[in-house]
Amino acid sequence: xxxxxxxxxxxxxxxxxxxxxxxxxxxxxxxxxxxxxxxxxxxxxxxxxxxxxxxxxxxxxxxxxxxxxxxxxxxxxxxxxxxxxxxxxxxxxxxxxxxxxxxxxxxxxxxxxxxxxx
Amino acid sequence: xxxxxxxxxxxxxxxxxxxxxxxxxxxxxxxxxxxxxxxxxxxxxxxxxxxxxxxxxxxxxxxxxxxxxxxxxxxxxxxxxxxxxxxxxxxxxxxxxxxxxxxxxxxxxxxxxxxxxxxxxxxxxxxxxxxxxxxxxxxxxxxxxxxxxxxxxxxxxxxxxxxxxxxxxxxxxxxxxxxxxxxxxxxxxxxxxxxxxxxxxxxxxxxxxxxxxxxxxxxxxxxxxxxxxxxxxxxxxxxxxxxxxxxxxxxxxxxxxxxxxxxxxxxxxxxxxxxxxxxxxxxxxxxxxxxxxxxxxxxxxxxxxxxxxxxxxxxx
Numbered sequence: 001x002x003x004x005x006x007x008x009x010x011x012x013x014x015x016x017x018x019x020x021x022x023x024x025x026x027x028x029x030x031x032x033x034x035x036x037x038x039x040x041x042x043x044x045x046x047x048x049x050x051x052x053x054x055x056x057x058x059x060x061x062x063x064x065x066x067x068x069x070x071x072x073x074x075x076x077x078x079x080x081x082x083x084x085x086x087x088x089x090x091x092x093x094x095x096x097x098x099x100x101x102x103x104x105x106x107x108x109x110x111x112x113x114x115x116x117x118x
Numbered sequence: 119x120x121x122x123x124x125x126x127x128x129x130x131x132x133x134x135x136x137x138x139x140x141x142x143x144x145x146x147x148x149x150x151x152x153x154x155x156x157x158x159x160x161x162x163x164x165x166x167x168x169x170x171x172x173x174x175x176x177x178x179x180x181x182x183x184x185x186x187x188x189x190x191x192x193x194x195x196x197x198x199x200x201x202x203x204x205x206x207x208x209x210x211x212x213x214x215x216x217x218x219x220x221x222x223x224x225x226x227x228x229x230x231x232x233x234x235x236x237x238x239x240x241x242x243x244x245x246x247x248x249x250x251x252x253x254x255x256x257x258x259x260x261x262x263x264x265x266x267x268x269x270x271x272x273x274x275x276x277x278x279x280x281x282x283x284x285x286x287x288x289x290x291x292x293x294x295x296x297x298x299x300x301x302x303x304x305x306x307x308x309x310x311x312x313x314x315x316x317x318x319x320x321x322x323x324x325x326x327x328x329x330x331x332x333x334x335x336x337x338x339x340x341x342x343x344x345x346x347x348x349x350x351x352x353x354x355x356x357x358x359x360x361x362x363x364x365x366x367x368x369x370x371x372x373x374x375x376x377x378x379x380x381x382x383x384x385x386x387x388x389x390x391x392x393x394x395x396x397x398x399x400x401x402x403x404x405x406x407x408x409x410x411x412x413x414x415x416x417x418x419x420x421x422x423x424x425x426x427x428x429x430x431x432x433x434x
Binding site: 077081094097104105106114116 | 404424
């Protein structure tokens with residue numbers, strides 16, 4: 001993993017939150033190399049004991065926030081709400097759930113009652 | 119509370135920890151004025167699986183009952199206690215009424231039969247047809263008697279009475295035999311011995327103390343009450359969410375007019391364990407049904423609800 005180009009960016013957060021390093025690594029690589037987002041940064045979410053990823057899609061200039069986790073983790077609504085607060089109260093965050101077979105799935109989580117798109 | 123105040127509140131009949139509503143006008147009022155739908159649970163006795171035609175009683179969710187009691191819209195009546203033991207005078211009076219009803223029905227049946235007979239015999243065609251029918255029957259009976267005789271000589275003497283009975287057993291109309299229908303009213307209020315006044319409760323606490331109501335009795339039930347109240351106060355109608363994998367279906371208006379936009383799940387506390395797989399499953403199901411999934415978290419200390427909406431990200 002140390003040889004991987006992403007490692008230099010992620011090393012500090014992976015050392016600080018070793019339990020979350022696997023999902024951070026997987027989500028970051030997917031965002032940068034597969035989704036090909038621009039201006040990708042990592043953010044320290046101390047209240048959630050993990051790092052988050054911030055960036056924007058190629059075709060847009062709206063910042064989007066990714067909070068990675070693994071399938072085996074136990075989350076809570078408290079943790080999700082803390083993530084919103086720590087990221088500066090965006091209208092939505094994307095929970096990226098990673099698994100051991102390298103699949104990753106993103107779900108949009110918004111605060112409040114938000115109607116589904118038509 | 120005065121009897122007048124009590125009278126203006128809708129009575130819910132509680133039996134075995136479930137609240138029933140038998141009055142159709144009250145059911146309409148609960149729906150149109152208070153946005154509470156409940157479920158009609160009366161069905162057809164011979165086809166109870168059907169759900170195209172449902173009738174009273176209306177059964178309410180315990181959360182709906184708690185909301186309505188706390189808002190002073192309904193009172194709870196301990197129905198078993200409200201049915202007192204009738205005294206002799208009351209029983210005699212009731213019995214006299216029943217007998218009068220039965221006599222009425224029998225008289226009506228007899229009148230109906232007489233009218234049928236009259237109309238039947240008046241028509242000439244009918245007389246002719248009846249004659250032909252009786253002739254055919256007689257011939258058929260004769261033939262049957264002959265066949266039986268040929269088949270088995272031992273029982274030939276029994277065949278005649280059998281065939282005679284056969285012709286007699288086909289009546290041409292319903293001859294009144296003194297039968298009548300017993301009808302059981304849906305509401306007990308007309309019975310002299312039904313007295314709900316001493317068994318009426320206008321608060322949840324008093325009903326719980328009396329032992330006729332238990333909800334809410336733990337954190338999960340308090341959470342459900344809190345979430346239900348919060349959604350209701352925002353103007354939503356709620357229905358059961360079991361068909362969509364949630365606790366409630368949340369409608370922006372009357373379910374007869376709108377589709378629901380949300381499936382809601384109640385989370386008992388902000389620190390309750392939530393697995394990523396649940397979020398994915400809820401989100402997936404919501405997206406497949408054109409709804410959003412709502413995670414409604416109850417904070418038992420602050421007595422508040424916070425909402426998170428889940429939707430598929432459409433990328434990745």
